[in-house]
Amino acid sequence: MAKTIYVLNGPNMNLLGTREPEKYGRATLADVDRLCRETAERYGFEVVFRQSNMEGQLIDWIQEAQMRGATGLVINPAGYTTTSIAILDALLACSMPVIEVHVTNIHARESFRQNSYVSKAAKAVIAGFGIDGYALAITGLARLLGATAQG
Amino acid sequence: MAKTIYVLNGPNMNLLGTREPEKYGRATLADVDRLCRETAERYGFEVVFRQSNMEGQLIDWIQEAQMRGATGLVINPAGYTTTSIAILDALLACSMPVIEVHVTNIHARESFRQNSYVSKAAKAVIAGFGIDGYALAITGLARLLGATAQG
Amino acid sequence: MAKTIYVLNGPNMNLLGTREPEKYGRATLADVDRLCRETAERYGFEVVFRQSNMEGQLIDWIQEAQMRGATGLVINPAGYTTTSIAILDALLACSMPVIEVHVTNIHARESFRQNSYVSKAAKAVIAGFGIDGYALAITGLARLLGATAQG
Amino acid sequence: MAKTIYVLNGPNMNLLGTREPEKYGRATLADVDRLCRETAERYGFEVVFRQSNMEGQLIDWIQEAQMRGATGLVINPAGYTTTSIAILDALLACSMPVIEVHVTNIHARESFRQNSYVSKAAKAVIAGFGIDGYALAITGLARLLGATAQG
Amino acid sequence: MAKTIYVLNGPNMNLLGTREPEKYGRATLADVDRLCRETAERYGFEVVFRQSNMEGQLIDWIQEAQMRGATGLVINPAGYTTTSIAILDALLACSMPVIEVHVTNIHARESFRQNSYVSKAAKAVIAGFGIDGYALAITGLARLLGATAQG
Amino acid sequence: MAKTIYVLNGPNMNLLGTREPEKYGRATLADVDRLCRETAERYGFEVVFRQSNMEGQLIDWIQEAQMRGATGLVINPAGYTTTSIAILDALLACSMPVIEVHVTNIHARESFRQNSYVSKAAKAVIAGFGIDGYALAITGLARLLGATAQG
Amino acid sequence: MAKTIYVLNGPNMNLLGTREPEKYGRATLADVDRLCRETAERYGFEVVFRQSNMEGQLIDWIQEAQMRGATGLVINPAGYTTTSIAILDALLACSMPVIEVHVTNIHARESFRQNSYVSKAAKAVIAGFGIDGYALAITGLARLLGATAQG
Amino acid sequence: MAKTIYVLNGPNMNLLGTREPEKYGRATLADVDRLCRETAERYGFEVVFRQSNMEGQLIDWIQEAQMRGATGLVINPAGYTTTSIAILDALLACSMPVIEVHVTNIHARESFRQNSYVSKAAKAVIAGFGIDGYALAITGLARLLGATAQG
Amino acid sequence: MAKTIYVLNGPNMNLLGTREPEKYGRATLADVDRLCRETAERYGFEVVFRQSNMEGQLIDWIQEAQMRGATGLVINPAGYTTTSIAILDALLACSMPVIEVHVTNIHARESFRQNSYVSKAAKAVIAGFGIDGYALAITGLARLLGATAQG
Amino acid sequence: MAKTIYVLNGPNMNLLGTREPEKYGRATLADVDRLCRETAERYGFEVVFRQSNMEGQLIDWIQEAQMRGATGLVINPAGYTTTSIAILDALLACSMPVIEVHVTNIHARESFRQNSYVSKAAKAVIAGFGIDGYALAITGLARLLGATAQG
Amino acid sequence: MAKTIYVLNGPNMNLLGTREPEKYGRATLADVDRLCRETAERYGFEVVFRQSNMEGQLIDWIQEAQMRGATGLVINPAGYTTTSIAILDALLACSMPVIEVHVTNIHARESFRQNSYVSKAAKAVIAGFGIDGYALAITGLARLLGATAQG
């Protein structure tokens, strides 16, 4: 499973496009999936794209990414961002670079959304670009890994 | 599924009646279920009554309530009340009124039980009436929705 | 004075209906009075209904309720909710059950409105149902006292 | 009662001139009354000037000002500045502009005097000019209301 | 009015003897009154003994004590101890020594009862001796004033 | 199921031995399982040994231990230690003694790892002995239960 | 340079009139300059009116005011209000009275705008009157200095 | 050793009379000793009077008082008041009533002097009466113990 | 000046490449300049690239960008990130989208680097990608503006 | 002095068995001494067992243990746990492993007992097993040192 | 530029001697300059002595010192001590030892003057010796660098 990037999405991200669209936009999670694959393809990466409302399920997938030797991990921890030390611990056990993405700029929102545990294990953070943040995250990850756009 | 109210119960609520009965009382969750159905019936509502120890499962059900067009949602978030931003986010994505219920008066208990994230998305809060709080919540919800007792 | 419930209202509640109606609604305190009497009557209770802007007056009335052997006390402490230890002390000296009511959901408002001293002496709390909260409070109180609706 | 400004003074302001004169100055509350009337007169306003040590009495007067359609309200909340949410609520229910005045510069004093609840409802704040602050407050209020000095 | 001591009691002190007697004891406020007069008499002082649930009334009486040239002031601010800057300000305007008394040891109780504003203006504080604290306060005040027991 | 001890392990404990071995050591969870069984056997106890990344699953197992009448419960809550009130509530509903174990000395680590909710329901806590902490926990539990090593 | 008042304006005040006009109003800094001169003239004062985005430049000017023996100093520290101890220190070194002005009522805005270091050195503070606050500040300053309006 | 009261003095109390006399007065510790003996004698008590700069020595003496069956204990913990949990623990192990005395009113001093650990084990607290506080403490202790002045 | 992006760099960014290279990398600010121009060119934008150690200079340039109608603004506020309300105010006065960039992941560094005032005015934030963060910022900005890569 | 373990006990531990026995149990410090020697003997260690109420004495003994080349150090810092940086510093100067023991589970007690300075220098912590905690500490220490039970 | 020491002075230090002389003394910055040169000469160092009110200017000079290979840097950051992360960052980029000097003992002043960012990059700190602190700083620096007094 060389050359695979995991893109993991936390709770309520399956509602993207219908959930408070004036805040999160109208693109759906399927759109994010497609955007991630297209971007990753340009750098020769495959994408494993998943979403769960379960904290433990996300931890399982992070462990899976590590065990399968994934090249990188992009995570939007959503509602677990500032509350989950368990996800932080799973990420700390990873050897590949981790990129944290948020659709909105969490640093301009309520204070309880601003202190991310996940950031402590992340190589980099992107917030506020809407779903384009995922494309930037994969591009940035590719550069970190020394990949160059193909074709 | 018009005219349906979801009543969701958080972790350890399945122990109601046996768990610290001097604090939570001796009525069981089955009693709560029955009380909710009886009360809802008076206003012409059906009840979907569920309990889970899983944060993610509760989120799934909140999303289900929204997707099925439930008329109202009553939630006793129990141990997730003050720790779950993920449940808050799920509730913020709902368009029906949300009522938060607690069997005990959490505002007279330990300080770590007092700042509810769920309250930020709730229309109203009831705490301290024992299981009668559920009946009051449904009655209050019915009034909010303009329903009047039947028969 | 057996079978009497005191319903006490704190500062500015006399403005109900005209004060920030988009927040507090358009029903007046007279409406609340009527609603309380109707609800109490169903359970065979009389109501003493009062409002004052004076912290000390409210304390006098709480003491009066206790001295006259009132069956229950419903209080909307309004602006004194989070600042009055003196009202808390008066309530702690009462032997009848105390129910705290708020027209709005104070837990979703400014942080300085959220830590109620009154809650420490209250059996139960209801917030956010508008003036219907008073009816629910009296109904809940009646159930606590073992009363059943009559007629 | 068009064209009337209420000037309300909180607890211990009746001691002005004798109370810690090195801090509050030697002018008396009667001097303030006279200064307010003279200043208001210049802009064609009448003044209702009052003082009370009672929080509830001040709330009554704020409500009275609103009910009588006062043009503006100047308040020196004194000892209730940082403790009274009840006064804040009364002011939030007002439609005329509110000006907060302090004889001393509270922002250079003990920290417990610095976070004014009243400021949340005030259009403007003046502190530290001694009793001249009242004259400035009325002048500023007049400008806000578009009045110009007469004669 | 030379040689007079004011003894002022705050909210709910009129309930002494019946209010939570396991905490506050079974002596009544009338007992306190008698004890104060007896103790004061020994040093040749008269006592003005008062109780009110009104913050503003207490302020009026503090001002009265100052205006009548009272020799000393003993105050049990009760529920206003930690919330009333207005009472603090009234005391700061006094020139006679102020003694703060509490029936219980407030420093061993809930944290919200521990930071007394009144203490900032008090010469001395006595807490935890039950009603004997009043006798000790007057004795201590007498010593401060250089009085010696008579007869 | 008399004489059974539950040993429950929280999120990421399945990675033991590979996850940050310089911090958590090189022994695996299978080693812990074996060590627990060997130690328990010496005192005549059987062991139910489980691990999950799911908060809710851990709660289910705690409830199962209680319902089956387990003699004791050893828990390493890992990443849920300082964030899970739901696990705390499940433990508070247990009647057998609870021992909290941590492989590392959490009290010498980041501050966010130091305030354990689980400790509020635990009889005792052991931290920093690596996997030997489990053996010590079972030994200590046996002594609490009055068991003596056999054979 | 007897009889001169310095009026200093901090960062972004040069944008007045175009910057968030719904908050700061539509008058420009040139309007403020004119208003200050007109007001000062009435009391026989000249005005030195300056604006800078540089913290150090503002300090230079404060020192200049002191060295030239200015009669008074009016300062709107804008964005440096709550962050600049260096400006506070410069003001503490001044012997003329300092008046702090804010166009908006900073006490009703975000909490990070509310604790002014500058206030610790200011004789008085005016906030919320829009640009009229400058006129009031100069008027108040004149009264402090014993000047009376001329002509 | 029936009928003995221990009076213990903490660090620097041996300097009484010379140490910051404008704050602590000019009476010496020998004066305090004499005052204590005279007061105790009136109620038929003997006094063990000691002072140490050593926290551990004070603990030894508290333990000695308990082991010898002292009737009461008066302690001025001085500099150890707010820092010594070890002294608190020693006092918690005592069965006789403990009275805490301070020469100055610590509640009107620096904030770091205000949260007394000792108060958590004290029956009563006296602060601010100078050395007369010791006499009041012994008098109050005698009343608590039911002793009446003799002769 | 249509189609121009301002890229502003705060204090010490001129040291990039030599300053703590293990933390900030070995690329220089000239490299960043080149990277920005190359990336911007792809979307048809010109770049104004500047660096200053002066807070006030950065404010001047932000104002300049607004006045010249820049299409977007990328800012690495460096040491002023968490201390400059003045820069925040300048950005709040801008109408073009603002992107905040940090070379390192500030959210995984010292706590005093984590609460960015600039974020309150930023549309999006990128941190931790080294100098590639600038390229991602410009790409993201281009997408926000609807620009597509050319040629 | 190879093969020696120091077991040090802090203030009031000499009262064990008589001090609040419902909290600390009825075993005495002599029992602890015996238990420690028996346990240590099994692993071939000698024990130096000491108790002091003096912070400085404990520091002296910690230094002695280090200078004599003790194999391990077990410490119950009791009342100095959360207040003594001096003991922490002494332990930081030690090269042998340090085990912290508490008779009660301090993490379930008052908050001021929960942040141990000693833990920062401890290899491991045991709390809540009563005096058995000492035996577990020595056993755990032996395992850390690679010792195996003998005979 | 081998053998050169930079001595940098922050805002308002140019006022030394005239600014609050009872606090800062009557020596001027020219006196400090002379004292520094005399002291440095004794160890064979030259001195670059500068003062600015501009934060950015100070950063420029720190960078200059580093680029010119200065042997040491003495800085009195004055009003920027506790507010400037930008100066901290500039100092962190330096390879020569940095000594922080304050004329007054900032640790005995207002709390907002006590947490120095500069200290995080300083080798040593001297505060409270008046201008002699500069001489001590240079002497100390010389010793750190192994220089010995000459002649």
Add this chain to the structure above:
Amino acid sequence: MAKTIYVLNGPNMNLLGTREPEKYGRATLADVDRLCRETAERYGFEVVFRQSNMEGQLIDWIQEAQMRGATGLVINPAGYTTTSIAILDALLACSMPVIEVHVTNIHARESFRQNSYVSKAAKAVIAGFGIDGYALAITGLARLLGATAQG
């Protein structure tokens, strides 16, 4: 005893040279003693040099210095720096100047080492120069006292 300087050293300073030498250096306390005497001699002062692990012993010595009329006092309070109000009080009772010395720069270490109580009574503070700090302290003290180097 005119012309004597006390140099007092707190807990664990006797370990200097062996205790964490990478942090505290390799010079011993005997070296410090010698350095102090040499430096003092140059100014005609004698030195009383002491070390203790006992808080109370240090207090005794501070009192001794005061009683014997010492000319100055240099103290390295070590582990008691941030915890001992008792030492602070002893120093506040001294009339000679007090200099606080630390071998390391405590302001760049753990936060619990940074708020020195001792500083509140110190004329000046020196931290981070290793043992040279003592020489600088004595030199600085000599200058404060007007002494000049001899010979």
